[in-house]
Amino acid sequence: MTGFRSAAAAVALACAVLVLPAGAGAAYAQGEGGKDGAQQAATAADCHIFEIKASNEGNGVDPELKPLARKLKKPPFSSWKAFKLLKRHEKKVERMKALNLGLVTGSKLALLFRGASGGQPSKTRLRLTFTLDDKNGKRKLDGTINLDSGDYSLIGGDSIEGGGTYIVAVSCTVP
């Protein structure tokens, strides 16, 4: 009986020695893969909103718009020579909770972070919905965009008082 107990203990010990590292490895794998799961369950996104005036008065891109400088040299923005930052907003947008933002033009932008999916943090795919109403509350646009975390959405075309064209740029990242 004692021999049987000892043999059983030896088998249990051997299994524990083998199963523990395997379990640890699986947990490690899940931990690594867990980033994906965490991103899918991201509850909020950090969003930067730039209000920009494009014109041909003067020259150059506002230093505050450095992250957008390359894009502003490409069509359709290459039609203008000067880009000036009118206002910058940094907001944390909770998932499925619309951010309503008053713009310098009097228009209102609503931004809805619908969720995120993907692999590495820098390549997390975000799903955002925009609605843009004019200063009278009349809906001008709504749409949904899928883009990588950190990519920009630029909405433009409206004329701005005093000359120039109004552009709003939005970039969101998942922490």
Added chain:
Amino acid sequence: MSGQGSHGPKQPGKSFSDADLMMYADGELPADEARAVADWLAAEPAARLKLESLRQVGEAVRTYTELETDRAEVEVPAFADMWSRIERRIHANGAGQRAPARAAAEDREPVRTRRESGGPAGWWGGVRRWFEDHRGHVLTGAISAGAACALMLALGPTGEVQIAGEGKRPDPVQRAVLASQPPEVEDLEVYEGSGTILTIEPEGKDDSGAAVIWISSDQEQNREGPI
């Protein structure tokens, strides 16, 4: 033991048996009987010759056994302890003076010395003895471990572990998923005028992509340019 089957003193002029002679040669007779045998031997030349022969045979047997014991100790070291115990017991039986407790203590002495000696040799010896004593259990454990290992290798989800490992080459499918993708406009509704969708691809790893929605009002669309 005497020829008459008793150890009592013999009468003068009586003869003694071969067994008495053998006991006398081995010094096993009581003192008074040994004296009687000695007196008898003094008067019997044939008995003296027989006694001498017995002594020579006994010496030959002892020498042979000692030689065999020495050889066994050299060739089979494990017998050394066993022989020392046997010898001590033989001496104990022969002398009849050693107390049983002392004999037992002496029998245990080699083991105690090994256990208390300390140091790497003693420790290693203890480990070796443990493995020798539990050879069956160790073998069972090793076989079980091998079987479990084989099962894990055969059934384990190796793919997940490979993806998790740092420094390993990523799976091509996984790499495609992780690659940067251009922005996509899922749906767009422009209520006044029209919208144009453009995509700006990132120029490098440190650059980001952009989706451009350009709104043109109806007035602008209807405006005719100079001809």
